[in-house]
Amino acid sequence: MIGGVDKDLIVMAIWGLIFAVFVIKLLQSIRLVPTKSAYVVERLGKYHSTLDAGFHALVPFIDKVAYIHDLKEETIDVPPQECFSSDEVNVEVDGVIYISVIDPIKASYGITDYRYAAIQLAQTTTRSVIGTLELDRTFEERDIISAKVVEVLDQAGATWGIRVHRYEIKNITPPETVKNAMEMQVNAERERRALLAKSEGDKQSKINRSEGMKAEMINLSEGEMQKRINEAEGRAEEIMELAKATSESIQALAEVISAPGGQSALRMQLAEQYLKQLDGLSKESSRVILPANMVDFDSWMDNIGLKEKS
Template sequence: MFAFVFVVTLFRSIRIVPNKTALIVERLGKYSRTLEAGFHILLPFFDRVRYKQTLKEQAIDVPAQDCFTGDNVQVRVDGVLYLQVMDAKKASYGIRDYLTATVLLAQTTMRSAVGLLELDATFEAREKINATVVKAVDEASDPWGVKVTRYEIQNIKVSDSIMDAMEVQMKAEREKRAEIARSIGEMETKINLSKAAYEEAVNLSEGQRQRMINEAEGEANEIVAVARATAEGIRKVAAAINAKGGEEAANLRVSEDWVSAVGGIAKSGSKVMLSADLTDLRDMIGKASTMIREK
């Protein structure tokens, strides 16, 4: 019988600890050591496994609770808290039930965070509220050997009357934004039309100015070309006169022009006064020749 009890006691002294699990061993009622994953043997009759802690990350449901926002609107908020035991000894001896304590602390922090915000901001500041809860609970749970990794708000519920009022407000806000968008579109259309008219006027004036410049340059080039041609013609006439027989040819040309001009002076019904003696053709040709030589 004694041998059977000894064998059973020895068998119960063997402990195989799974992964991500920690066992707290007490010897004669006092903390002895922490058993991590692996094979372990306890001292029979003296060692006892007092606590068993999981080292995995745990998701804890935070029950819904009523909160009041900064503008005194009642909302009902619930969420999920994620935590992990980092020190099995502290989690066993630091507090009696770290799960319940963590949930209660998360609810208290949630009420405080929501109370600082107005109703509209509460829906928009989920990330801010989550960060506030995580920071506060993590700092408070550090002596318990617990690490709070994150907190997520699941639902934010309000009464039906508040929901109807919010829907009316959102509808008015959407209509306001639509009206502003329409007015901005009309303003931009008018601005674009005025810019187009301005650009058109500038282009027309620029075209007219360029046309006038081109016409002026054309007329100037024409005058210069005529002057150059005239000068070239005069130079060629002078060269021809100075050549052999040029003077006699010039006298003949002058005589022909003189006769042609005199023939067209006197017309029927007209009176003409001349200072020259038309009967002395030789004298007139001589004067013309003298003028040509002087040129």
């Protein structure tokens, strides 16, 4: 009886184990695929199908999810590596790759590990491109290096089922001795530019000062010229006005003289002025020059052409 009980318990345990395994496999055959993911299913060791996002039920014990791929874009760090430039300078370069899986079947069966392969290919391509450039150009031609790496990875990615979106170089680190030399060169260039800028500033300052002095001299000369012109024009106008006034006075005097009694009035006025002049001379000097005949007034007038007409 005891032997029979033990035998029944063993059989029940075996059936229970088989049932548990069946339930586990049944649950494993139910797959919920997330968005932007792809499950590669094998049936009896052979590729069967690719599961997209959603609910899927597999055949237990026959179907198996062999590979799971994330279809979103991912970044892969490229470890630092030593590269030699064309002028034999050793630099350390690292970067980052941006890739995504576009064909889950090729990514599963076209290569063992596409991530590792992409890193290795990026490193070898970077070394080959930097080997064609001088050290100074490696810092300037990062876009060329990145474009070449992307081109090579795209060609290989067609077989691996991946797409390389871009490759960026993070750091290009030269040796300390080269870095110090480059810093000294940069400082020397900066000092040269500063001296050049200072000399250009001094030159421009002198030019500005000379141009200012030139403009000042021109303004002064033009002002002096205008002043002389104005003075000359003023003197000319003064002379013209004086001549005009003299002409008018002479004309008026002639008209007065030609009028009746004009000569007599003129003679009297001249005689009066003459006597005033004599009086003034007598006060200023002890010597007075008188005409030979003080009484003969008519002879004085005759000498100046103002003889009274009879």
